[in-house]
Amino acid sequence: MTDAAELKRRTAQLLAAHPPAATDRLDFLRARFDAGLAWVHYPEGLGGLGAARSLQAVVDAELEAAGAPDNDPRRNGIGLGMAAPTILKYGTDEQKQRFLRPLWTGEEVWCQLFSEPGAGSDLAGLGTRAVQEGDEWVVNGQKVWTSSAHNARWAILIARTDPDVPKHAGITYFLCDMTDPGVDVRPLRQITGEAEFNEVFLTDVRIPDSRRLGETGDGWRVAQTTLNNERVAIGGMRLPREGGMIGPVSRTWRERPELRTHDLHQRLLKLWVEAEVARLTGERLRQQLALGQPGPEGAGMKLAFARLNQEISGLEVELRGEEGLLYDDWTMRRPELVDFTGRDAGYRYLRSKGNSIEGGTSEVLLNIVAERVLGLPSEPRTDKDVAWKDLSR
Numbered sequence: 001m002t003d004a005a006e007l008k009r010r011t012a013q014l015l016a017a018h019p020p021a022a023t024d025r026l027d028f029l030r031a032r033f034d035a036g037l038a039w040v041h042y043p044e045g046l047g048g049l050g051a052a053r054s055l056q057a058v059v060d061a062e063l064e065a066a067g068a069p070d071n072d073p074r075r076n077g078i079g080l081g082m083a084a085p086t087i088l089k090y091g092t093d094e095q096k097q098r099f100l101r102p103l104w105t106g107e108e109v110w111c112q113l114f115s116e117p118g119a120g121s122d123l124a125g126l127g128t129r130a131v132q133e134g135d136e137w138v139v140n141g142q143k144v145w146t147s148s149a150h151n152a153r154w155a156i157l158i159a160r161t162d163p164d165v166p167k168h169a170g171i172t173y174f175l176c177d178m179t180d181p182g183v184d185v186r187p188l189r190q191i192t193g194e195a196e197f198n199e200v201f202l203t204d205v206r207i208p209d210s211r212r213l214g215e216t217g218d219g220w221r222v223a224q225t226t227l228n229n230e231r232v233a234i235g236g237m238r239l240p241r242e243g244g245m246i247g248p249v250s251r252t253w254r255e256r257p258e259l260r261t262h263d264l265h266q267r268l269l270k271l272w273v274e275a276e277v278a279r280l281t282g283e284r285l286r287q288q289l290a291l292g293q294p295g296p297e298g299a300g301m302k303l304a305f306a307r308l309n310q311e312i313s314g315l316e317v318e319l320r321g322e323e324g325l326l327y328d329d330w331t332m333r334r335p336e337l338v339d340f341t342g343r344d345a346g347y348r349y350l351r352s353k354g355n356s357i358e359g360g361t362s363e364v365l366l367n368i369v370a371e372r373v374l375g376l377p378s379e380p381r382t383d384k385d386v387a388w389k390d391l392s393r
Helices: 004-017 023-032 053-065 073-090 093-105 221-233 247-255 261-287 297-325 347-354 361-373
Strands: 109-113 129-133 138-142 154-160 171-176 183-188 197-208
Touching: 004 023, 004 053, 023 297, 053 154, 073 093, 073 109, 073 154, 073 171, 073 221, 129 154, 129 247, 138 154, 138 171, 154 221, 171 197, 171 221, 221 297, 247 261, 247 297, 297 347
Parallel strands: 109 154
Antiparallel strands: 129 138, 138 197, 154 171, 183 197
C-alpha cells in the first residue's frame, strides 16, 4: 500500500539522488518519471505507483518546496490531459512504453487532429480518410482549429476508415507523427492577433498500423475518452482561491478605488461567488475521478468555465473604462501556450470568446448535460443508421 508517508520517503530519495540545483532539468524529470512520481495513480513502470490520484498533491508539494522543476504542463496540455489517459486506456504495452515518458517530461508535445471544416459540432461526420495498404494506413484530409500543431511532434488523430457504415461506426483512432511527409501545418490568425490555432492538411500521410490506437472502426469510443478528459482538463483545472480570470479583476477592484461603482460591486460579488463555487465543484470532480474515468459531468464544468470567463472579462473591461479598450500587442505570433492572466484586460476579453467554442461548443455540451447527466430524451436524429457515404453534405 502506497500512502502519503511512503510517497514522501520516495520523494526524499529522488531529491537526494538528483538534487534540483545540481541536476539538468530534463534529467530530473526523467528520473522523477522513472521513480513513479510523475502521476502516482498510473501503473508502475509508466510514471506511477498505482496509488490514489489524490496523493499526487503530496509529491508535488514536497518537490515544490525543494525547488524542483516541473514539466511545464501548460505547454503540453493536450498531451498530458487528453493523449496520455487515452493511450493508457487503449494503448498496447509497446505504445505506452514508447509515448508516455517523453510526453510527461515535455520532450514531445502533442496536438489533436479531430475537428474539420465540415465536422466541428458534428465531429462524427468527419471526412478525413484513412485507407489501409498492407501494414500502413494512407491518410488524406484537412483538420482545423488545431492548438499547438506548430510545436507538436505527435498528434492524436481520428479518420474515417469505413464510409459504408453509419458515421459513428466507421472511425479509427491513430497516433500521427507531425514530422512525417505530407503533414502541412498552416497558421490561423485569431481575433487576438496571434495564431495559436492552425489548420493541418494531410496528403498521403502514411501511418503504420502499429500506431493505431484501439480496434479498427472503434475510434469513436476511443475518442470519447479523449473528449471527456479534455473537458475536465479545461473546466476542472486546479486553481487556488481567486485563481484564473477572477484574480486580475479582483486585484484591480482593490487597488483602484476610483473605478468602483455600486453596480460594478454587485456584479463583481456575484461573479466572485460563482467562480469560487466552480473552483470547489472542480475539486469535487477531481476527487470523483480518483474512483474511475471521467464522465459527462466534465461537460458541465467546461460550460461554467466558458460562461464565467466571458462574463468576468467583460466586467473587467467595463471596470477599467477607457483603459479597458487598450490592447498591448497585435503582433502576429505563434505562441506555445495561452496566458490568460499574463496579458492585459483586452486580451482576456478577446481570447475568452473562444472558450465557448474550443473543447466542445457550449451548445453541444448543453445537449450532453441534458441527455447524459439529467437523463432527458435526446433530440431526434435521422442520420444515426445511415451509411456515412449516403449522408448529405
